[in-house]
Amino acid sequence: VNVTLLLPAIQLRYILVLQCTSHFARNLSACHCLRSPKKRSPYVSVDSERYSSLVKTVMSSRVSSRTPETIQAEDENIFGPVVKTQTPSSRQDTRVPKTLHPFLHHEETVDPEELEGPGRSFVPSVTRILQQTLSPEQIFYLERWKKRMIAELGEDGFKEYTQNLFRQGNVFHSAVEDILTSGATQQEYPPDVQGYMESISHVLEDVRAVRAIESTVQHDTLNYLGIVDCVAYYRGVLCVIDWKTSEKPKPFLSNTYDNPIQVAAYAGALNNDGNYKYQVENGLIVVAYKDGTPAHAHQLSSELMLEYWNTWLLRLEDFTEQR
DNA sequence: GGATCCTTCTTCTTCTTC
Known part of the structure; x- marks a missing residue:
């Protein structure tokens, strides 16, 4: 862009916007600099409502000419060839599930005993299915x-790092479970989760009438099961809630990868599980941060849930095909 | 009581100048 040709006022705008875009991608404190020169904690004071569309386009569109292919070529020079060669192809947007299963439960209930025939077939879990049907990309x-992590930390260091992530996630989950079941607003937590709990405190204020916690759900007709984090009312709407810990900020739903599909899968199972007598059409993904930064809560409307439900059906199809 | 399963996370780029 030849900025010099623009009027001074517009020119200034452009510079500001360009600065925002380049900084936003990795640090959300970007637009903060427009209002105050002082540095406070990152992305707390961002006017995210105002800039959300800008950030969204910046973060969702691929600007770079680098593709998985070129990056892989570069990496092969640095790290040597990849053992399992991938040919990344974008997942088809227009695909439709071969058989459209209802997201919501329809009247006639299927007796669970009836389905558990003598074969007692293997029932895969939501996470397993999602993991085994990841796109090549x-x-x-x-x-x-x-x-890259192994190159930096070594095999053992990497193992320790991931174990630590899992441990923190688990401790966080049980802390949330505790506070939601006890109802008490205790302030003291293990030091590991103190920040995470602080992070979600503003979300917890909007959570009421918990219906289920860490409950196993199984779809009566589709062959899969999972464990739902939480079913409760969030701002007056009954939701399947998924609590997540994250090192990086995830201000947009698109930053959460397959999490929305996971939530839709759980909801679909719940709605078609004879053990549960209610239907859940909405979802919520809560991303908590260790430093206590306010968590991002991504609401999934019933329309959105239906979209992800279809995506889930596709993944389920891929999974059964590859077996 | 032991074994197995589920879940817990991890990805999405750039290198220009104040």
């Missing part, structure tokens, strides 16, 4: 990340 970036 997802696999590529995950492998690249892992390779």
